[in-house]
Amino acid sequence: MSTQLVTVEVRRWIAVQFKEGHDQNKILAALRASGWDADVAEQAVQAVLGKQGQQPGLKRFEAAQRALPPSGRLPEPDLTAERSECVVEGHTVKVLLTLAQPRIVVFGGLLSDEECDALVARARPRMSRSETVADTSVGSEVNTARTSDGMFFTRGEDACVARIESRIAALLNWPVENGEGLQVLHYRPGAEYQPHYDYFDPGHVATPAILARGGQRVGTLVIYLNTPEAGGATVFPDIQLAVSPVKGNAVFFSYDQPDPGTQTLHGGAQVCAGEKWVATKWLREGEFI
Numbered sequence: 001m002s003t004q005l006v007t008v009e010v011r012r013w014i015a016v017q018f019k020e021g022h023d024q025n026k027i028l029a030a031l032r033a034s035g036w037d038a039d040v041a042e043q044a045v046q047a048v049l050g051k052q053g054q055q056p057g058l059k060r061f062e063a064a065q066r067a068l069p070p071s072g073r074l075p076e077p078d079l080t081a082e083r084s085e086c087v088v089e090g091h092t093v094k095v096l097l098t099l100a101q102p103r104i105v106v107f108g109g110l111l112s113d114e115e116c117d118a119l120v121a122r123a124r125p126r127m128s129r130s131e132t133v134a135d136t137s138v139g140s141e142v143n144t145a146r147t148s149d150g151m152f153f154t155r156g157e158d159a160c161v162a163r164i165e166s167r168i169a170a171l172l173n174w175p176v177e178n179g180e181g182l183q184v185l186h187y188r189p190g191a192e193y194q195p196h197y198d199y200f201d202p203g204h205v206a207t208p209a210i211l212a213r214g215g216q217r218v219g220t221l222v223i224y225l226n227t228p229e230a231g232g233a234t235v236f237p238d239i240q241l242a243v244s245p246v247k248g249n250a251v252f253f254s255y256d257q258p259d260p261g262t263q264t265l266h267g268g269a270q271v272c273a274g275e276k277w278v279a280t281k282w283l284r285e286g287e288f289i
């Protein structure tokens, strides 16, 4: 079995070569000449260019180039004081880890134990099997890559949800109105959420309708509502980072383009023992309606 890995950079290189007028055979020959296995090279070229005329990877690549947020502004905590704690609306939040590229910040104690328990109690009776955007059609579908149960709160739907949303907005300097409703996920032992990007695929047929409700997602905050017994880290495979789920803590990351180059591929690793509850806040470029 081959161990050669087709990275984002390789796929992008293939797309650029094709756009510059080189045909598939020339690109394949160049890959082989630089040491790629014939099989791996063939698969990589197929993935980007597909069968004659389809070019699924190329269409995605081009759409990603077009879909830059107009403002370039992103949600971002104010960490200029370089303190290990910040006070947000009277609540002390710890800064446990910061990474510049990709932008990732891990917070400690964003929610109190009582707030975590209140969210779980409110969400529990409303859980159903999680859905993601379907692969080919408009709408969502149950996806085997995501074996958790989930539900959405409406933005500001009660005082508890509104207080948490207001704290998140202040922490990340991003308007409450630009946030989607909080999503709660529940993972049982063995459940996971395989690595994915949170931005909407610019080449997907459903994306224009989704973008009409507030533009692209530009940031994600995953808040841990309990501490699983074992497993359930939030993993970032591109940078080999695993964030341990600890009740009340949260991991934030932002992405300025709907593009794998942001290195924001992430997932919820399998829960090995116990259960895992998270609340996710996705932040849009504009007002989410």
Ligand SMILES: O=C(O)CCC(=O)C(=O)O
Residues within 6 Å of the ligand: 185, 193, 198, 222, 232, 233, 234, 235, 266, 267, 268, 269, 278, 280
């Ligand atoms: O459960 C996790 O750690 C990750 C959740 C996630 O990726 C999401 O809600 O988009």
Ligand SMILES: [Fe+2]
Residues within 6 Å of the ligand: 196, 197, 198, 220, 266
């Ligand atoms: Fe995600």
